[in-house]
Amino acid sequence: MFQTQNYYYVEYLGYAGITLSCLQSLCKTLQTHSDLTTALLLTNDQVHAFLLKDDSGTYYVIRSGFTSGYSGEGPKGLAIALSLLKRHQIETEEILVSTKLLNKLNSSSLSDHDIDFIFQQKIIRPIRLHDYIYPFESEVAQTIKLKRYYPLELPYSIIDDRIFDLALLFMQDPDSALIKAYKRLEDIVRTRTDIHEHSTRLFAQVFQGENALLTWDVPDSAEIKGRVNLFTGAYMAFRNARAHREKDENLIHQYREFLLINELYLLEAEAITIESK
Structure with a gap:
């Protein structure tokens, strides 16, 4: 779904709370958009979403199907997502967002002001992205090797x-x-x-x-x-x-x-x- 407000184009992908759909949406975006330049991990407590940007200024939102802080599909999915972004050489940073902003993201209703606000937020330091990956490192390595989340498509x-x-x-x-x-x-x-x-x-x-x-x-x-x-x-x-x-x-x-x-x-x-x- 595309939403246009003022200037920005935003594509909303995946389903909030459903890790598999968000992982598949991320992989499809990575496969079909070679000009992705930036990825932000949007963190609200132990719930996570992604906001990606390409060279043309289009934004891709992966809804909050990822979690952290325990053993389960949500945290493992987050570890896989971060590893895939690294594999594709897309610079990824993490910021904190409010519950209200995350709800707007999940309901496909971010405004231009919201997107500008997100990119103005302070990047979390020290970097803790690897902390999300480390507990699932062996599983992530095997999953990425199999490329199971990339869509099978004929070019x-x-x-x-x-x-x-x-x-x-x-x-x-x-x-x-x-x-x-x-x-x-x-x-x-x-x-x-x-x-x-x-x-x-x-x-x-x-x-x-x-x-x-x-x-x-x-x-x-x-x-x-x-x-x-x-x-x-x-x-x-x-x-x-x-x-x-x-x-x-x-x-x-x-x-x-x-x-x-x-x-x-x-x-x-x-x-x-x-x-x-």
Whole structure:
């Protein structure tokens, strides 16, 4: 939700008192906004929220789903949030806020004056951010390693137009989207070259040897060989297994595989015919 008053734009994220939603909102913001510059931890007794700012002057509020001072999901979530901000190299400071101001934040009703007031508050010294992390250090390290709170999304801006529909299908049926992507790429190459082989034999015949039909205008022949190996290797390692048996896999593997196929489409689009080189 966006709220505009006078000048500032504020996006309110997460749900007060629900740590998971606030962590997921923070990770989504970190993933989709590379220009974040500042983060303030807003502390009211043992309850915490975040206010982030980007280069354009937009503010992102993560509501008070974090707590401290005891063992539980709220304090562990705070430790994870602070560690993520550090990992993203976003400078984070802590200030104290009143219950009234925290309630306005949670009800999406901060005014320009409120935001200015927040940034004028005295930064807590000595720094105690690590004190929030220390009791959960081992759990935080494992959680961040797994990247479990970042949203899984396909980067549509780099998806080849010819499989954009399959990128949309992927959200409902990853396996079907992947199978269709492999088949479609073979059809595209067969139509383009009039070679009627399949799978790795198709790509080997099209890209390799004296009678190759397609190549890339790159200065080193090793680069060409490497690109051909990407096609044959991807089909040997992933397509054949997917076509011939049910694969025991998780969604992360499927995202990685779709992006690998997308790269093959992009490389095919860059290939030129031998005669026109």
